[in-house]
Amino acid sequence: EIVLTQSPGTLSLSPGERATLSCRASQSVSNNHLAWYQQKPGQAPRLLIYGVSTRATGIPDRFSGSGSGTDFTLTISRPEPEDFAVYFCQHYDYSPSFGQGTRLDIK
Amino acid sequence: QVQLQESGPGLVRPSETLSLTCTVSGGSISVYHWSWIRQSPGRGLEWIGYTYHSGSTNYNPSLKSRVTISVDTPKNQFSLKLSSVTAADTAVYYCARTRVGWETVYFFDYWGQGAQVTVSS
Numbered sequence: 001e002i003v004l005t006q007s008p009g010t011l012s013l014s015p016g017e018r019a020t021l022s023c024r025a026s027q028s029v030s031n032n033h034l035a036w037y038q039q040k041p042g043q044a045p046r047l048l049i050y051g052v053s054t055r056a057t058g059i060p061d062r063f064s065g066s067g068s069g070t071d072f073t074l075t076i077s078r079p080e081p082e083d084f085a086v087y088f089c090q091h092y093d094y095s096p097s098f099g100q101g102t103r104l105d106i107k
Numbered sequence: 108q109v110q111l112q113e114s115g116p117g118l119v120r121p122s123e124t125l126s127l128t129c130t131v132s133g134g135s136i137s138v139y140h141w142s143w144i145r146q147s148p149g150r151g152l153e154w155i156g157y158t159y160h161s162g163s164t165n166y167n168p169s170l171k172s173r174v175t176i177s178v179d180t181p182k183n184q185f186s187l188k189l190s191s192v193t194a195a196d197t198a199v200y201y202c203a204r205t206r207v208g209w210e211t212v213y214f215f216d217y218w219g220q221g222a223q224v225t226v227s228s
Contacts (some may be wrong), residue, residue, distance in 0.1 A: 035214040044201055044218035045152070056216065088152060095167050096212045098152040 002027050002091050004099035012107040019076040021102045023089035028069050033092035036074045040085045109134040111202050111219035119226050125189040129202030136183045140205040143187045147198035157205050158185050192226045199223050
């Protein structure tokens, strides 16, 4: 079972300041089998990125995903006020797992 | 636009069975796989299992002995039953459309709003 560890736990930034969120896997992830989600308070997670770097339908291009092997990154180039939320990574698997999340806070 | 809506009791007594239903609108349940996922402060997001319109299922090994997921194609619904619940099963339960390939769960592209279920006497 692959364990996903996200860092930092909380990231405090000003709107417009580039956000870099990390997801590290305990074993190498094959075939770009990683997705990212955004969750706002009281809402369900929303799919942002799948296949490491493909944006889901309707996701703005300020969101981008990258990485390979065990290290993956979600970048928000110029966060808007509505982007301050919690972000989760998820590994594709027979029994998929999620990271514990990174909270993006407004400084 | 596909929409999912969870329904069911918000309070379940310990040792009893938790039952939830997810109603899918805006699309046929006969095309994709459909999952249940739960979220709690202590356990984070946890995938419970999925079903397909054929009735085939796949469950999280850690919950497999207590979980049954079934599909009702004419009603465009699928359901979750979790038996012998304890306080540790208290969580927000989500239903979600699931992309699957070669028995590998890929990702979840549409989610319901979530249903809070509390296990307490």
